[in-house]
Each structure stands twice: as C-alpha cells, then as structure tokens.
Amino acid sequence: MMKPGVLIISHGSKDSGWTELVDQAVMQLSLPAGVPVYASFLENVEGRLIQDGIDELEQNGVTDILAVPLFISAGSTHVDEIEYALGAKPVPEKVTDLEPFEVESRVHYGHPLHDDPLLATMIWDKLRPYSQEPSKEIILLLGHGSRHDGFLQRWEQGFSTLARLVKEISGVSQADYALLNPDRINDKAAGYIEQGYRVLAMPLFLSAGYFTNVEIPKRLGGIHVEYSGDRTLLPHPLLHQWIEKQVDDMLRALANT
Numbered sequence: 001m002m003k004p005g006v007l008i009i010s011h012g013s014k015d016s017g018w019t020e021l022v023d024q025a026v027m028q029l030s031l032p033a034g035v036p037v038y039a040s041f042l043e044n045v046e047g048r049l050i051q052d053g054i055d056e057l058e059q060n061g062v063t064d065i066l067a068v069p070l071f072i073s074a075g076s077t078h079v080d081e082i083e084y085a086l087g088a089k090p091v092p093e094k095v096t097d098l099e100p101f102e103v104e105s106r107v108h109y110g111h112p113l114h115d116d117p118l119l120a121t122m123i124w125d126k127l128r129p130y131s132q133e134p135s136k137e138i139i140l141l142l143g144h145g146s147r148h149d150g151f152l153q154r155w156e157q158g159f160s161t162l163a164r165l166v167k168e169i170s171g172v173s174q175a176d177y178a179l180l181n182p183d184r185i186n187d188k189a190a191g192y193i194e195q196g197y198r199v200l201a202m203p204l205f206l207s208a209g210y211f212t213n214v215e216i217p218k219r220l221g222g223i224h225v226e227y228s229g230d231r232t233l234l235p236h237p238l239l240h241q242w243i244e245k246q247v248d249d250m251l252r253a254l255a256n257t
Helices: 016-027 050-059 077-085 117-130 151-170 185-194 210-220 239-255
Strands: 004-010 037-041 064-069 106-109 137-145 174-181 198-203
Touching: 004 016, 004 050, 004 239, 016 037, 016 239, 037 050, 064 077, 064 239, 106 239, 117 137, 117 151, 117 198, 117 239, 137 151, 137 185, 151 174, 174 185, 174 210, 185 198, 185 210, 198 210
Parallel strands: 004 037, 004 064, 064 106, 137 174, 137 198
Antiparallel strands: none
16 A cells, blocks of 8 residues: 655755754645655754655655655756665766665655746745835846756756746846856846846845855955845745645656556
C-alpha cells in the first residue's frame, strides 16, 4: 500500500532564526490527512539534515517521498546535486561531493520557486510598502547566480521571467535583475540611478544572511538604492501555498500511476 510523505529541503544556516522561518512556513501547511511532513536542511542544522528526514519519514511507513527543494532558482547547483543524491536522477550535471543518501522509498523530486507567478506576487508584496511613484521606479531583483555554464543560464531565465511578471503586477516603469555571479549589481544599479530612476532593490534569498547583509551592500558600493538586507522572501503567507500546490500536483501524478 502506498503511503506518501513530504520532505521539504532547504539549504540551512547556523543562524537559528533562519531555520525558524522555514519551520514557520512548514507549520502552516495544510496537507491531506495522514501525509507526514519533515523540514530538512542540506547543511548547518545538526539532527535535521536530509538523511534525518528520510529516516524519519521511512520509520513512519512512507513508501513515496515527495521532495520539495525550497530553493530560489533551478540554477542552483544544490538543486541538481540533491536530486542526484536522492536517486531521482542517475548522474549530476556538475561534479559533487554530496554522497548518495540511504533511501528505500520511491523519490519524487519537485522543483524550486524559480519563475513561479506566486513568487512574483511575493516579491511585490515585499516591495509595495516602499513604492512611492511607480512611474519613476525600477525594481531590481538581486540573486546569487552561478559561475557554471548551464546553471547560470537558468538563473538568468528565471530572474528575467520574474522581472517581467513583477513589472506587470506592480506597474513600475522597469524591472530588471542583477546577480552576484557574475557580478553586475553595481553596474546595473548605477546605470538606473544615472537614468533618474528610484531603484527598489530586492535581495531574492529565503532569509537574511551573509550575502544579503554583507556581500550585496559591498557590491552596491554606497550607491543609493532602496534596499534592506532583511527584506527577503520569508516570512510570507504565500510560501506555504506554493508548497501545498506542488505537493498536490505530485499526489495527483502518483494517483494516476
């Protein structure tokens, strides 16, 4: 008899506040009765790692693990290596040190937030309070990016689509993106300032940390934009809806097999 269980996977942080934000989102989930859920982390959270989640679900009799990668972009190398280590793909696209997990269940691997319209709505919800005169403003999405061919193109595709969607729902004059890898943040921000735009910069990360609080401000180099390292994705009430939709889609696919 099939018994599905949900494994939420995010990167993890040594900052307990980061972990708590993920847990709060997971606690809001409304899943079908009898479907257990476990929030796991790739690293930095001892006792809550991916293998811990697999073991917990399988001890509860789960036969099918619905794995949801809670990452911003499909361009993240972590999304690729986790899929491989779970046994959901035969080989990774990039060499990884991540060893295959011990898993007996069938694994069904979902997808990251990437360019989901719900993510665009979340972005604008975060930025709306800072908008004053949309016709003179540009939204600049800031992300991690990648130095690896193939992965970078996914970052660019996802952020390009998100920028278009956010522009449509916000009514601002322009929307664009800039990545840490390769570094275009200073050039993009300075260019729009020179054109007379007021720049609303959104660090597109799950939660605040080194990149949002240190690295991005350093790259901006004192350029005046409307930015806060704390204006990240979590917490947001739509995130659990995104997870629920993905789980529902996987459950429907399972029911048809």
